[in-house]
Amino acid sequence: MWFREVNEAFSTQTCSACGSLPAQRPRGIAGLGMREWTCGDCGAVHDRDVNAARNILAAGHGRLAGGITVLRGV
Template sequence: MAQSVLDAGWGMFRTMLRYKCDDAGVWFEQINEAYSTQTCSCCQSRTGPKGVAGLGIREWACEVCGAYHHRDINAAINILAVGRGRLAGGIPALSA
């Protein structure tokens, strides 16, 4: 039950954020965060800890390039890169 409450909380937060962005005329788009903790932010290879057992591993080294990552910081860098990549593609015009 706790998971469904948590999901409902994030869903409500996204709804409010989308509403506020629409009201302010700001572009809002969700980014899929899947595999952001497993993907190396340096070489983009997916070599990080996997599965439920890997959730307890907070720091890891990439097997391909050898970069050392903290799980949460690495995920934040990957999500930021996706957002910036979408911005570089251009912001679509808002329809009135």
């Protein structure tokens, strides 16, 4: 079975729908309590863990979901 190691940095903070790193994203220790957030750029509503999983899966597949060309900050 093949696998690719993926850097998970910013995976919870980057919008899996549009790829932006919005100002109101969950951050640091205080952000751990923020389980759901809305992207200020595209309006997508995210569960923190599901969003991270989508970003990591897309990066692991060598492409990004929804045609995003790059995960910012990764």
